[in-house]
Amino acid sequence: MDPLTGHHRIAKRFTFEAAHRLSGLPDGHKCARLHGHSYTAEIVLTADDLVPPGFVTDFVDLAVFGVYLNEHLNHRILNDVLPVSPTSENLAHHLAEWFIENVEPRVPGRLAAVRVSETASSWAEYVAPSRRSREAALDLPNPTGRQ
Ligand SMILES: Nc1nc2c(c(=O)[nH]1)N=C([C@H](O)[C@H](O)COP(=O)(O)OP(=O)(O)OP(=O)(O)O)CN2
Numbered sequence: 546m547d548p549l550t551g552h553h554r555i556a557k558r559f560t561f562e563a564a565h566r567l568s569g570l571p572d573g574h575k576c577a578r579l580h581g582h583s584y585t586a587e588i589v590l591t592a593d594d595l596v597p598p599g600f601v602t603d604f605v606d607l608a609v610f611g612v613y614l615n616e617h618l619n620h621r622i623l624n625d626v627l628p629v630s631p632t633s634e635n636l637a638h639h640l641a642e643w644f645i646e647n648v649e650p651r652v653p654g655r656l657a658a659v660r661v662s663e664t665a666s667s668w669a670e671y672v673a674p675s676r677r678s679r680e681a682a683l684d685l686p687n688p689t690g691r692q
C-alpha cells in the first residue's frame with residue numbers, strides 16, 4: 546500500500562444499560578459489589594476505498610449491532626450472559642468477535658476497533674486484527690486484496 550495514501554474511518558456509538566460485578570479484586574474493592582452502568586459501545590470501521598454514494602459502510606446497516614446489544618445485554622447482569630469476566634476490555638473483545646462474525650461479512654468496511662465505556666471518564670478498546678492476518682490465520686485466500 547502507498548504510505549502516502551490515507552484511509553477512511555467511521556464510527557457509530559450505541560448505548561445500553563447493564564449491571565455487573567467483578568471478581569478477583571482486592572478485598573473491599575467497590576467493583577466487587579453488584580452495580581450498574583450506562584454503557585456505550587462504539588464500532589469503528591475502516592476502508593481504503595468508499596462505496597457509492599461515498600460510504601465506508603452505511604450507518605443504517607450497523608443497526609443490527611444495536612439489536613444484538615438490546616436483545617442480549619441491555620438490562621442484564623453481564624456476569625450471567627458473557628462467557629468472560631465482564632470488564633470493559635473483555636466486553637470490547639467479545640463485541641468485536643460478534644461483529645466480525647455476524648456483521649462484517651455483510652458490509653463493505655472492515656472492523657478497526659470496538660471501544661466500550663462504563664463511565665464518561667473511561668474507555669477500553671479492542672483493536673481488531675487486519676483482515677489479511679485473519680485470513681492468513683485461517684489459511685484462506687484473499688481474492689479482493691482488501692486489508
Ligand atoms: N481496566 C479496567 N478497570 C476497571 C474496570 C474495567 O472494566 N477495566 N471496571 C471497573 C468497575 O466496573 C467500575 O464500576 C468502574 O470504575 P470507575 O471508572 O472507577 O468508575 P466510577 O464511576 O466510580 O469512577 P469515578 O470517575 O471515580 O467516579 C473498575 N476498574
Ligand SMILES: [Zn+2]
Binds near residue numbers: 576580581663
Ligand atoms: Zn462497573
